[in-house]
Amino acid sequence: MHEQAARGRTVIQRLRLRGAELEPLSARLRLEAVLAGADLLPPGLPPSATVCIRRLMDPKPGVLPVSQQALRPPAAWNEALSSVLREQVARAARPARGVVPAGAEAVLFADPSELLACLASDVSRGLANAHWWWRGLFPNADLARTVVTEWLRAPEYVPSALEFLTRQREVRSVVSLFTVPEARELLTRVLRVHGLSATALDAPARDANDEQPMAAVEPEGPVGAGGAPHATTAPWESWAPEVRTLKDSREHAALLGVALTLRRVPVEARRPEFLPAVGTWRNMEESLSVPSPVAPRAARHEASTEALAVSAPPSLHAESAPDVTAFTAPVEEPAARPPRETAPFEEHVAVPVLIRAEASTASESVGERSHIDGVSRPIEVAPSAESPLSREASPASATEDVSRSPVHTTTPPTPLRELEPPSGRAWGLPFSTRLGGLFYLVNLGLFLELYGDFSMPAHPNLPLSLWDFVTLVGRRLCVDPRPTDPVWKVLALLARRKPGVLPGQDFTPPEAWRIPPAWLRTFRDTQWTWSVVEGRLRVHHAAGFLVLDVPCDGHDVEALMNSELAPYSSVSSFTLSRGDETGPLDTEPLERWLGWLVPFCRARLCRALGVSPDDASALDATLLAHDARLHVTEGHVDVVLFLAQLPLAVRIAGLDRDIGWLPSEGRHLTFHFE
Template sequence: MTTTIRNMRAIGAADDPLLLRLRLEQALSAADLHVPGMPPAAILCVRRLPDPLPGRLDLNALMPQRAWEQAMRAALERMAQCAARPALGPPPPNTPAVWFEDRAELLACLARDWCTGTLAARWWWRTLLHDRGAHAGDLNDRLYAAWRATRAAIPAALALLHDRGAGAHFLALLPLAEVRALSRHVATTFGLPVLERTHDVIPAHQRREVPPTTAAALAMLDHAADVRVLDPERRALYAAGVLLARAPMLARAAWPVAIERWANTESPGRTVGHPPLPEAPDTLPLPHAAKPPRPYSAEPVPEQMQGVASDAATDPVAHAAPALATQLDSDTTPAALPEIASPAPPVAAVAPNAAVTRLLAPRDADQRLAEPLQTRFGGMLLLINLALHLDLYSDFTRPLHAGIGLSPWALLALLGPHLLPAAAPDDPLWALLADLAGAAPEVGFIPPRIWRVPRAWLEPFGVPACYQIAHRSGWLQLAHPTGFAVLEQRRPLSRRRSESIGPPVRRFAGSRRGINRIVHQLQAARALPFAAPPDTLAGWIERLACYAQARLALALGGADEVARTLALPARIYASDVRLDVMFSLNELPIAVRLAGLDRNPGWVPAAGRDIRFHFE
């Protein structure tokens, strides 16, 4: 938690005010002023805080006295305990302090007060927006800048406004230029495609159907009364924001559909039946003046889009088909990345399942705030770094890099039973992972038909003395001596085994002699005992878990160290935009630090969270 002092008044004799200011800044920057008991992502805004120990802050010392630090932290803790939370309702004007769970909650409350015309009356906004009695128009600009400043929090803030029924009203009042800027920021931050020209129509051959769960979620949003008043650009941002906050994997399939619906509704040369939505006023909107915009209407929706956009409100269902995956080179990309799939016939209309209904159900602010979660298996979250290292997902440095279509949280939950077979199923970590994964976390994932470990994954193991080869139930399997499958594919055996087996194993065996040596080792009994074939999600997870176990054992120094690391207890703070994991530094194995598993992953687009590890 970062402490920022907006204004400070110092009373005393000083010949050089600038020197006094510099010394105060140095002394306070060295002080530990974190607020005990506050979540790491929380924002506490205090109106006025007097010096708890006047005269005890030595400006000539390198560090403040411990007694002064403790007194200041105690004063901040008292302010935090009496602070009002605007998300639960408008605080009284004279409240001494307010706090927000994270940046997304701050943006949502900021938007709510802006829409109701009370922004200028809240003292904390003048502090948080760095405003010194500016005009209403300046406050508008500061609101726009605040929303653009924290791109990762935009979807979560829109989802919070959706919970309050205020999302459409806020977007309707935003200038169209700001809506487009927010859409671009969301797209680049979450690794989604950006449509360069806002009125381009997506060619028919580039349009992709989406799975039924995604289509049902979009239909539910589209049939909400407040969303119908929005024009296509605002509706696209609204849908993407809510889905990105609640289920990032669903949103990745929904984003092209939202753009396509908007492009087909308002194309070049087409006129709209109603006047454009109102822009943000020059002055802050007053409660009685903030009228909802007129409903948006346009030409009839094309027939191919009616299954998504024009069903009856009582039957928000869409016809859809599995999304096409991108074809990838298995030599340069992980085996986890799905291969291209042939188009499937349309899926029959289905009613939204319970997961989708729960996904879009409003959430109360007091329900979202929970005490820190205590888990006995916090080390499982360190595997996010392993997934990033294996290139299964991208981090903040490469948000547009394509990864697998499986939620990282679902990946951890699925790996858990394999890596921690004795883990208690009632540990709160598993429920947290399920909640973070959201609805349909595997919606965009198609297991590859061939399990093949990339060369980069094998390099840490060096050149093995030999591989183990087996053929069972029509599957050819090449296994590494450490116990994980290197290659597995359907391959019939001919009488000349070297001809049928040689091509798949050539890149692992090298020479003809190596191929012959592997062929002679062919025995059904040597096959690794996987329960499911590799072209299923369960089978793919089994093989990835075997590799992860071997790779972690190599990095940490053995299977016992792997079990010890994954079973590290932790305290977890989960908000809409951040996940903070607190470990005990005394219990952290040194091998974890040497392996690099303890580094902060930071922003992970597929996870929709800024992930940070702390060691106390």
């Protein structure tokens, strides 16, 4: 299924052709050829969605040219098919939202994480074999084994799938589908795809100052049965308290705890002390209080006859997510999920049509091919122009001391705090925005190597949500930020900010600014000026941004300046003169950091786009003020823009480059153009 339902592909698993005086082989070859030229993607299907259609009748019988050779169907037949597909998608049931009507002819999954979660849920409840769509997606397969195979194959979707199952209170029965070795392997793959190393689980846990191994901390409170103390507090306790229900296997609990932490507070999961603490907790040799519910593999097809004692998660706070009710309807969280109704098992099943909208994955390649009932055709991808915002490292930056870069900041760990699980919300409904170009700033963050993409998942990331980076920089670049535009609430939801929490509120900026030398490769032969203001040495670039801003109290200014500017001599030719800058300077750390970063971003974007740095309106119109539709699911952000509004300068600069998997955010970001 993973190979079938990929990248804008329609799969017809069985096709019946009836007619008189038709030679079977010739008719099949002609039909394959004509369908290969048809547009079989349903209009209005969300870009990352998968829809399964049980039966689809010929919308105009007798019109397809099966008795003669043709490269594409008639236009009238194509229009009729599009109309039928649109109706099927509009009526499609959503298994993720509860009971599927017995007569449903189509089901829809918003993205692959939703599909994987629903498959695991149905298998754990013994209902999967009675649902026609699973038998169509995975014909002749052991569905219990398929859950393990598909989850291991797509580990980037596991945290969001486990988040969904946790909200549905089914996670305990689902994780029991995995043996202990499988749970360990799945955790390893989840960590790898998020740019983290599983070897850190075997390192000794250390305190925040990295001075000595952390001692096990026993929580205060009652002891367990027989006077035995409770297990050491898990590292994820403050962010994923639901893991307490998995008292039977530390491997399964570690998988769930790490996955939910990556999903809810990814910055915390990336702290150097988190994974060693997980490894220490996982490897403890304490006896567990509850026997394992993991059933033998052969018995996992049947629904459990014993009710699982899963405690309810903490009640959701009324303000657990920004209010976007004007744009999408919240989903009521059921107290107990009712069994899904299904049509009776039929002896002869019409195998469904599987349609997957275009969406990139971490493992896709450019040479992927589209299949329609045996017909293959390549997906042609035009070579992209070389971007002026090149990410190739310069020889000087290869040996640069990372401590000099504003990217590699040392942020002290935040105190543990109780976080409510995010509320269930109807992701996937489109949002309309006038500022769709804000998402081009994600490519800016990648080009500047503030964040890593799928090609370098282990790259150190700025300890600031990528969506907050877009918010903070975008608001300062917009001439008219349009405060009521839905895009700001979408970015807040993606960053998991609650109402009243400002972007970057938990980010601790560095005390000094040293611009990475590689950023200056395109700024050569310029005049720099220096000044000392309020005890700080500040060096200004002629393009309007700061190269240095470091404390100089108690230092010889000339010696300090020579030392600090030495790394830049190999990447930029400059002359230095005394400036006349006067205060006051920003004292609020975040505003001071943005005062360093945003002027460089503006200068770099203007140079890449061929826009005058003095014309803020031109930059806004060229890059940011673009109409777009946003489709946001648990695993994907799809930005649908209009090709007529795409300036050539944006394409040449590479800012519309398809991004795909973002390890730091646990989502795929894809641009689409209509």
